[in-house]
Amino acid sequence: MIHKEDPFKANFDSLEEFADRISDLLQCPITIEDANHRLIAYSAHDDYTDPARTATIISRRVPEKVINSLWKTGVIPALLSSEEPLRVETISDVGLGNRVAVSIWKNNEVIGFIWALETGRTLSKDDMELLKKAAKAAKNKVLQLYMRKNKREERVQEFFWKLLTGHIKTNEEIHENFSAMQIPAAPRFSVLVFRFANGITSDLEKQISYILQTTQQVQVLLYTVERNDFILLVAPKSADQPLYELNQFISSFATKMKERFHINSIQSSFGGIYETFEYIEKSYKEALTVLSMKEKFPEQTFSIYGYQQLGIYQFFDLLLEKKQQGEFANSALTKLQAYDEKHHTNLIETYEAFFDHDSNVNETAKALNIHPNTLSYRLKRIAEIGEIDLHNMNQKVKLYIDIKLAKYEALH
Amino acid sequence: MIHKEDPFKANFDSLEEFADRISDLLQCPITIEDANHRLIAYSAHDDYTDPARTATIISRRVPEKVINSLWKTGVIPALLSSEEPLRVETISDVGLGNRVAVSIWKNNEVIGFIWALETGRTLSKDDMELLKKAAKAAKNKVLQLYMRKNKREERVQEFFWKLLTGHIKTNEEIHENFSAMQIPAAPRFSVLVFRFANGITSDLEKQISYILQTTQQVQVLLYTVERNDFILLVAPKSADQPLYELNQFISSFATKMKERFHINSIQSSFGGIYETFEYIEKSYKEALTVLSMKEKFPEQTFSIYGYQQLGIYQFFDLLLEKKQQGEFANSALTKLQAYDEKHHTNLIETYEAFFDHDSNVNETAKALNIHPNTLSYRLKRIAEIGEIDLHNMNQKVKLYIDIKLAKYEALH
DNA sequence: CATTATTTTGTGGATTTCCACAAAATTAAT
């Protein structure tokens, strides 16, 4: 099939119609996606489609695992760096058959993709050329969509910011806005913050937004940007393990940012998980509290992301304030410190390590490079010197807290 | 030996002289004590004295174990209820040889004792009569001492009260007063409070004072009375186990008050142990904090006396305040509560009991009357439902605190 | 420098904990 003149010169009303036209010309199923792999249009009269395409059409977005594998195999990076069509071999793990893809460009930016599934036949050089022309012809329509989405995005972000700062209080008002903007409802949510080392440029924002759009672990209801912080309203899917899901999300986000965009050192946190929207502001503040604590007390909190996981550190600022007014003097701690000082021992360090390792003798001994019996001996001495009963939860905990608090104070 | 006329008619200059006179007449060593068993005077020209008397003279007070045994054998109660001389058989445990005692009375009150040690000879009926007369004759001189002591006591109490309320601040000023009033210095001290069910009458005050004067476990530097509270400045003797000594003191005080005066239900507490006197006010406040906490949260604190032992409850009022402002919501706790509610389970109670029993599976199971495996199973469920890692000290502790805090809030 | 006190490491055995598995009992759901 040879097309001397541009077969896409004629106007078309919708991108669906356009997809069908390409499909007719190339004799294979066509899918058009936006830059975030959301479905824009697809050709209708095809007899066969592979599982990946089916899933894409059903959920109106490309499945996350498909996107991940397209990144890993270098397909998407190639599409983002060249206007040339690219053949993708079958990746059967994710139900992806042979296909050819091309990116749609506006100036120096990719604003979408066209996919041609090679079901019956393999595309020729000329067919590839044709696909490239199709990409150019689709530009304007995709751009319109893109602009429209951007405008909506701005309105939505403004709304989110009002929620975060508590400028919209009543549940009714919030719900009205949610449905007006077609933001899906969710039974529970949390505010999540990614804090970057530098200010978030609009380029970076697009990259983040891209990763979020292609994430299906949690539902991202809203997001906005504030200096170095990328702030999200996210809804974990399960009622059973919301914390687990959020942690997973954070970790996979960090991995993706690192692998795909070489951005390291993102600090992440999320606030409490709540069920009604009045708590958005609170959850946000809690997320900020976690970040602030992670900054001030990094060694103790590096593995903590959620406000709940922050545990006793939630009230450390409160305790510190009182401590600095001279309260909560712990004579056990004082005595142990004095003993350590005088005899060059490590009783406090030992105590701390022991409880950091969940009162597990062997683990702690290993971590401290000492014999387990040495650890036992030291604990016995700690009990004697500090006059503290190590079988008493209350006393144990108090000393543990006081040790951490002293560390915190020293860092301050 | 018969003495028709009163042999004590003649004036005498000092009680020492008087003791010698009796000793001459009865041919045995004589000791005169005040109502609190402090040595007032003793006869000098005696060839033999038993260990109890020696110790009494050396330390200028009757040893505590001797007093205890005189109470147990009913000697002191008898002396306190009758003017008649009383023979005491040897109590060899405490180094007490045979002797005769008589109490010195002023109106209806005992203000001292005279002891005659039967070293060589046994006292006859007439000798006893003589001793009784001696007690009457000693009255005035002993009373003078008694009054003088009382006056000093008043001045000292006033001074102590100023210390407690922070009206004397500088260490210098405090030290000056201490030496002016001949209060012994002590390397470390704490303020201790006994709170009685009712106001402290002057009778009760005397009884308490009596017990304190005869106590040698800790050194009582100062005391005073405020409504229902008997407030003491005490100095533990050892540097190693001051807490232990103070706890012992409290427990033995309670026992004595019960056994000797049938007074139950004393609430006791003490503040921090400090080394410089500026902290007296603070220690006092801490002691009051303990008492207040014991009142508000009795089940959790019934075995706590010292401020240090109060542990995490030291900052419960602080936490409660924040909690009531809506902070520190713990979703793990919320979920567990919901689960308990819905399925009629006891997860929270189980968790609490487990840590109250120092994470000891067997003990806890016994206390809850369940199989140890049931406990394990419940803990596993708690971890799942609350999304909490039971191998993580921080998370464990936070939930424990939050459970106790919820209880505390409910009691409020 | 010698002596004493304290700390560390090692050994062995009784006890306890931890788990996996399974049967019974109870509760919830259709």
Place this chain on the structure above:
DNA sequence: ATTAATTTTGTGGAAATCCACAAAATAATG
């Protein structure tokens, strides 16, 4: 009322803890 899910109790064996004791190493003291 039957089925399914959850909870409780039981058994047994591997692993870990605890403890007493002792030798070696180190630190403190006169």
